[in-house]
Amino acid sequence: MSRKKEVKREIKQNKTYCIKTFGCQMNENDSEKLAGMLKALGYTEEDDVEKTGLVILNTCSVRENADERVFGNIGAFKTVKKTNPDLILAVCGCMMQQPEIVNQITRTYPQVDLVFGTHNIHQFPELLHNYLTNGKRLIEVWEDSDTIVEDLPMDRRYPFKAFVTIMNGCNNFCTYCIVPYTRGREVSREPDRIFDEVKALADDGCVEVTLLGQNVNSYGNDLGEDVNFASLLRQLNTIEKIKRIRFMTSHPKDLTDEVIDAIADCEKVCNYIHLPIQSGSTRILKKMNRKYTQENIIERVKKIKERIPGVAITTDLILGFPGETEADFQETLKVIKACEFDSAFTFLYSIRTGTPAATMDDQIPEDVKHDRINRCLEVLHQISHDINQGYQDQIVEVLAEEPSRNNPKRLTGRTRTGKLVNFSGDASNIGKQLLVKITAAKTFSLDGEIIEQEATHGTIDPHDDSIPANS
Numbered sequence: 001m002s003r004k005k006e007v008k009r010e011i012k013q014n015k016t017y018c019i020k021t022f023g024c025q026m027n028e029n030d031s032e033k034l035a036g037m038l039k040a041l042g043y044t045e046e047d048d049v050e051k052t053g054l055v056i057l058n059t060c061s062v063r064e065n066a067d068e069r070v071f072g073n074i075g076a077f078k079t080v081k082k083t084n085p086d087l088i089l090a091v092c093g094c095m096m097q098q099p100e101i102v103n104q105i106t107r108t109y110p111q112v113d114l115v116f117g118t119h120n121i122h123q124f125p126e127l128l129h130n131y132l133t134n135g136k137r138l139i140e141v142w143e144d145s146d147t148i149v150e151d152l153p154m155d156r157r158y159p160f161k162a163f164v165t166i167m168n169g170c171n172n173f174c175t176y177c178i179v180p181y182t183r184g185r186e187v188s189r190e191p192d193r194i195f196d197e198v199k200a201l202a203d204d205g206c207v208e209v210t211l212l213g214q215n216v217n218s219y220g221n222d223l224g225e226d227v228n229f230a231s232l233l234r235q236l237n238t239i240e241k242i243k244r245i246r247f248m249t250s251h252p253k254d255l256t257d258e259v260i261d262a263i264a265d266c267e268k269v270c271n272y273i274h275l276p277i278q279s280g281s282t283r284i285l286k287k288m289n290r291k292y293t294q295e296n297i298i299e300r301v302k303k304i305k306e307r308i309p310g311v312a313i314t315t316d317l318i319l320g321f322p323g324e325t326e327a328d329f330q331e332t333l334k335v336i337k338a339c340e341f342d343s344a345f346t347f348l349y350s351i352r353t354g355t356p357a358a359t360m361d362d363q364i365p366e367d368v369k370h371d372r373i374n375r376c377l378e379v380l381h382q383i384s385h386d387i388n389q390g391y392q393d394q395i396v397e398v399l400a401e402e403p404s405r406n407n408p409k410r411l412t413g414r415t416r417t418g419k420l421v422n423f424s425g426d427a428s429n430i431g432k433q434l435l436v437k438i439t440a441a442k443t444f445s446l447d448g449e450i451i452e453q454e455a456t457h458g459t460i461d462p463h464d465d466s467i468p469a470n471s
C-alpha cells in the first residue's frame with residue numbers, strides 16, 4: 001500500500017463524536033460497539049459535523065453505489081474540515097477490507113485521519129489514542145481474524161430490543177456477493193457468551209433480541225458437533241425475561257428440519273423467517289452458487305408452513321442477474337406464487353467489482369431489469385395485500401417501538417410475525433408489548449387500536465400472533 005509522506009497534526013481534543021452507518025444490521029451493531037467504546041472513553045454524541053470532534057463513517061460494500069455514496073461523504077469533509085479544523089475523520093467497515101479502496105483513500109483523500117477494518121474494530125480506542133498522541137494519519141486493517149473479541153462496551157440504540165451478533169463472516173461465495181471477501185470466513189461466538197449477553201440484556205429490561213449473522217443457519221459449524229443454531233435457539237429460549245427472539249439471515253440451503261423444529265418448539269422464537277431465495281430459477285441459482293434448487297425452496301417453505309402455524313416468511317430477490325432469461329424470470333414468479341411470501345426485498349442486479357458475476361457474459365440491459373422488477377412487484381404486492389387482509393379485526397401482540405414517522409401522535413411497532421403496525425398511543429407505551437386490534441389492513445402495514453396496555457407473555461398463542469377479536 002503506497003503512502004504519501006504524512007504531515008504531523010496538532011490535535012485539540014474535543015470529546016464528542018458522530019457515527020454515520022451505512023449498510024446492514026451487522027454494521028449497525030458494530031456502530032453500537034464503537035459508540036460504547038467512545039462513551040467508555042468519556043465521549044458524548046454530537047450529530048452536528050461542524051461542531052463534533054470525531055466523525056466515524058462505518059461503511060458498507062455490498063453495492064457499488066454504496067461505495068460511491070461513501071466517497072461522496074468523504075469528499076464533503078474536505079470543506080467541513082475548513083470550518084472545523086480539529087475534526088478527526090475515521091473510516092471503517094466493510095469497504096476498508098478492500099485494499100484498492102484503502103489505496104484510493106490514501107492517495108486521494110488527505111482529510112481521512114484514521115482507517116481500520118471489520119476485523120480490528122476492537123482496536124479502535126488504541127488507534128484513536130495513537131492518533132491523538134502522534135497526530136499522524138493511521139491506517140490499520142487486518143486481513144482476517146479467527147476470533148470474535150468479547151465484552152466490548154456497547155451503546156445500544158433501544159433499551160427494549162437489541163441486536164446480538166452470533167457469528168461473523170461467510171463461507172458461501174455467492175457469485176454476486178462481496179461479503180466473504182470483506183467479512184472473511186465464518187467464526188461463531190461460543191454459545192455461553194451469547195447466552196450471557198442475552199441474559200444481561202434481559203436483566204436490563206430488553207425484551208426482544210435479534211440474532212445476527214450472514215448465515216445464522218450455519219452457526220456453530222466451527223465449534224464442534226453439539227453446537228448448532230437449533231441448540232442455540234433452545235438455550236436462549238430458557239431466558240425468562242426475554243419475550244421475543246428473532247434472527248437473520250437464513251440461507252435456504254442450511255435451514256434444516258432441526259432448526260425448523262426449534263423455531264416451532266420455542267415459544268419465544270418469533271414465527272417469522274426471512275429466507276432470501278434470490279431467484280426461483282434453478283439455472284440462475286446455480287450461476288449464483290446458491291447450492292439449492294427451485295424444488296428445494298418450495299419444499300422448505302411448505303415444511304416451514306406445516307410445522308409453524310401462522311408463520312410469516314419474507315425473502316430477498318435479485319432481478320436481472322447475468323444470463324437471466326424471460327423463462328428464468330417466469331420461474332421466479334412461479335416460486336413467489338407457490339410460496340406466497342409475506343413480502344420481499346427486491347433488488348436490480350448491479351455489478352459488484354471483485355465478484356465472479358461482475359465479469360459474467362450476458363449482463364442484462366437496465367430496461368429489461370426494470371420491467372422484470374415491476375412485474376415481480378405487482379405479483380408480490382397482491383400476495384402481501386391478500387395475506388394482510390387476514391389480519392383485519394384480529395388482535396395481535398405488538399411491541400411498541402417508536403413514534404410513527406408520519407404522525408407523532410401515533411406509535412409504530414411490530415407483531416411477532418414482523419408486520420408493521422401503526423396505532424394510537426403515547427410515548428409511555430414505547431418498549432411495551434401491547435394487544436392491538438387491527439382496524440385497517442393495508443399492503444405494507446396495518447393500522448390498529450390498543451385494547452390492552454401490557455400483553456402478558458402467554459396471553460396468546462406464540463405461534464399464531466393473531467387471535468379473533470371475539471375469542
Ligand code: SF4
Binds near residue numbers: 174
Ligand atoms: S450467503 Fe451468499 S449472499 Fe449471503 S453473505 Fe454469504 S456470500 Fe453473501
